[in-house]
Amino acid sequence: MELLSLFWTFLLIGTVSFGGGYAMIPVIEAEVSKHGWMTTQEFTDVIAVAGMSPGPIATNSAIFVGYHTAALPGAIAATLGMVLPSLALILIIASVFFKFHRLPIVKSAFYGLRPIITGLIIYSAIHFALANRVLGEWSFETISLLGIFSLSLFALVKLRMHPIVVIVLAGICGIVLY
Amino acid sequence: MGRNRKYLGQIFLAFLKIAPATFGGGYAMIPLMEKEVVEKRKWINPQEIGEIFAIAQSVPGAIAINSAIFIGYRLAGVLGAIAAMIGILLPTFLIVIALSILFIFVKDNPYMEAAFTGIRAAVVAMILFAAYKIGLTAVYDKTTLVIMIVTAVILLFLQVHPVAVILAGIALGIVIVKVKEWFGYATQLEKDEDK
Structure with missing residues (x-):
């Protein structure tokens, strides 16, 4: 039952996963807390682990959530759900309509979709911060966490540091501080 | 069929090799994939690969997985697509499972708990950084700026499911461009690339 539920949930997520992996974080989070699979804080750790693994972050998160919920079969169910919509759509486009992304209606859709995705990710950052x-x-904790957050952002945007390096450094700060 | 089966194995191995070499999201795989299938194996020509990446980006799902599926299909049909997909998925799947197991073991260690308290703050920064990068190409006129702000505000204060918001975005884009057309305004559909 849990397996079927994982498969359907990630099939839905896979169908709407436009605009890069980070846009899917709030979507996966909404579904994961709706089903009671994880808390938001636990899911934050999933993103950290998914970000440290090679490969797309949304798919990695799906694998982790699936594994956490129903071990190896759960991970397989979640991954299949996540990639089957892509497989189906690409097979249709590749065999029928190669110029899909040039259609004016597709371009118009992305005109609205892109800023919405941006807003969605901003919301997700605030939600995870809270x-x-x-x-x-x-409190000491909030102020110091805000400090780690600001330094991490600076390292990512200005120093162009790799996310893995930032995660490791933030982990060291955490061990020193808490 | 015999030749075809050998070909499927080659496709599977080519994508298996690309997957674990890249950290930091699917986009990191793109230059590697291009090198492997265009330069080294000469499966796809340079003009076609650009088109494939563009399509992979406009279809739901991760760009690296989508590109692999597309290239696999071009080479050996539906079975080729599946071989490429499994090839690109398998290494990261196993690595994530290994890390998940490791994480479950270490997460109750007091040092790891402290480390993850700090890491969670960094994750918030990573997410905001992703918004910044997408925002650079997504937000370039008044309409897109307003859409972005309204989206974040609605999600923060109303109980709206993110999927509904994404579907609304598709409809909104199509409607806005049409409405602007009626009033005689042309909409620039993509940001100018003046890099």
């Missing part, structure tokens, strides 16, 4: 007390009542 769930992990990076934003909240003033």
Whole structure:
């Protein structure tokens, strides 16, 4: 039952996963907490682990959530759900309509979709900040987490540091501070 | 058929090799994939590969997996697509499973708990950085700026499912471009690439 539920949930997510993996984080999170598979804080750790693994972050998160929920069969069910919509659509496009992405209606759709995806990811950042007390009542923890957050952002945007390096450095800060 | 079966094995192995070599999201695989299938194996010509990546991006799913499926199909039909898909998925699947097991073992260790408290703050920064990168190409006129802000506000204060928001985005884009056309405005559908 759990397996079927994992498969259907990730099939839905796979069908709407436009615009890069990070756009799918709030979608996966909404479904994962709806089903009671994980808390938002646990899911934040999933993103960290998914970000440290090679490969697409949304697919990696699906694998982890599936494994956490129903071991190896769960991971397989979630992964299949995630990739089957892509497989089906690409087979249709490749055999029928190679110029799909040049259609004016597809271009118009992306005109609206891209800023919505951006808004979705911004929302997701704020949501995760609240769930992990990076934003909240003033305390040593909140202020220091805000510090780690700011330094991480600076390292990513200005120093062009690799996400894995940033995760490792933030982990060391965590061990020193808490 | 015999030749075909050998070909499927080659497709599977080619994508199996690409997958674990890249960290930091699916986009990191793209230059590697191009090198493997265009330069080294000469399966796809340079003009075609650009088109394939463009389609892979406009279809739901990860660009690396989508590109692999497409290339596999061009080479050996539906079975080729499946061979390429499994090839690109398998290494990362196993690595993520290994890391998940490792994570379950270490997560109750007090040092790891402390480390992950810090890492969660970095994850928030990673997500915001992803928004910034997409925002650079997504938001370039008043309409797109308003859509972005309204989306974030609606999600924060109303209980709207993200899937509904994504579907609304598709409809909104089509409607806005049509409405602007009626009023005689042309919409620039993509940001100018002046790099």
